Amino acid sequence: MEVVQERGPVEEGGEASGSWALQTSAALEGDSACIAQARHLAADFLVLVRDKHGVQVAQRTQDIVALVVSALVTNALKYAPGPVLLILRIESQTVKISVWDSDPVLPTARAADAGRVGQHGVEIVLSVAASFEARKDIVGKSITVGVTLLDLPEARRAN
Numbered sequence: 001m002e003v004v005q006e007r008g009p010v011e012e013g014g015e016a017s018g019s020w021a022l023q024t025s026a027a028l029e030g031d032s033a034c035i036a037q038a039r040h041l042a043a044d045f046l047v048l049v050r051d052k053h054g055v056q057v058a059q060r061t062q063d064i065v066a067l068v069v070s071a072l073v074t075n076a077l078k079y080a081p082g083p084v085l086l087i088l089r090i091e092s093q094t095v096k097i098s099v100w101d102s103d104p105v106l107p108t109a110r111a112a113d114a115g116r117v118g119q120h121g122v123e124i125v126l127s128v129a130a131s132f133e134a135r136k137d138i139v140g141k142s143i144t145v146g147v148t149l150l151d152l153p154e155a156r157r158a159n
Contacts, residue, residue, distance in 0.1 A: 023089040030083045038073045058151040071121040076101035094146045102140040
C-alpha cells in the first residue's frame with residue numbers, strides 16, 4: 001500500500017503552515033468482493049499511519065471506519081454500475097473517507113420506519129460521523145465522511 005504524505009499550504013516567507021495529510025486510495029472493481037477489500041485497505045491504512053507515522057488512532061475509530069467504509073462501498077455497489085474509488089486521508093485529527101461512484105443521485109437519510117428492513121446505511125453513517133458531505137461530480141458523485149481519530153466525546157458531532 002502506498003501512503004502519500006502531503007504538507008499544507010506555504011505561508012508568507014516560504015514556511016510550511018504545519019498542517020499535513022496522509023492519504024491512500026484504491027480503484028475497486030465494483031463486485032461484491034470489493035467491500036471486504038475496502039475494509040481491509042482501511043484497516044491496513046490506519047495501522048500503517050499509527051505504526052510508521054505515529055498517528056494516534058482509537059480502537060473505536062478503527063471500528064467506525066470499518067462500518068463507514070462498508071456502508072459507503074455497499075451503497076455504491078447497490079446503486080451505481082462499475083468501479084468505485086476509495087480515498088482514505090488523515091487530516092489533522094480526522095480520518096476522511098471518500099467514496100466515488102458513477103451514480104449522480106445523492107443519498108438521503110430516510111424517515112424512521114420500524115417495519116423497514118435494510119436501507120439504513122446513510123442513517124447509521126450520519127449517527128457516527130463527525131462530518132458528512134455528498135456532492136455531485138462531473139460524472140457521478142462523491143461522499144466524504146469524517147471520523148475523529150481519538151475517541152473524544154466533544155469531537156463528535158451532535159446528531
